[in-house]
Amino acid sequence: QVQLVESGGGLVQTGGSLRLSCAASGLSFSSAWLGWFRQAPGNERQFVAAMTWTGGNTNYADSVKGRFTISRDNAKNTLYLQMNSLKPEDTAVYYCAARSLYSTTYNSWGQGTQVTVSS
Numbered sequence: 001q002v003q004l005v006e007s008g009g010g011l012v013q014t015g016g017s018l019r020l021s022c023a024a025s026g027l028s029f030s031s032a033w034l035g036w037f038r039q040a041p042g043n044e045r046q047f048v049a050a051m052t053w054t055g056g057n058t059n060y061a062d063s064v065k066g067r068f069t070i071s072r073d074n075a076k077n078t079l080y081l082q083m084n085s086l087k088p089e090d091t092a093v094y095y096c097a098a099r100s101l102y103s104t105t106y107n108s109w110g111q112g113t114q115v116t117v118s119s
Helices: none
Strands: 003-007 010-013 018-025 032-039 046-052 058-060 068-073 078-083 092-100 113-118
Touching (some): 032 068
Antiparallel strands (some): 032 046, 032 092, 092 113
């Protein structure tokens, strides 16, 4: 089965940076999309960014374009989210997720890591 473990969350000031990591195992990497989602209290879970493991194709939510960068290290089986120019509205629990290349539904999820941006 797929296992995803996030790390790297924490407290940062407005305008600061964090890098989140997601260690992945049990995944068919050649046919997988890996993505980042976030959820703040009282809000719906929202898409942040995603990429294909093999081809490196990327998608970003409009709210994070130009500030966040998704990447992966295939030697370490690790997905990253570099978060720059952070804003208080970025505060949320961030989740790593995976799905089939041809699916519209992410069906594997990590436990989440808290990101808090203070004003």
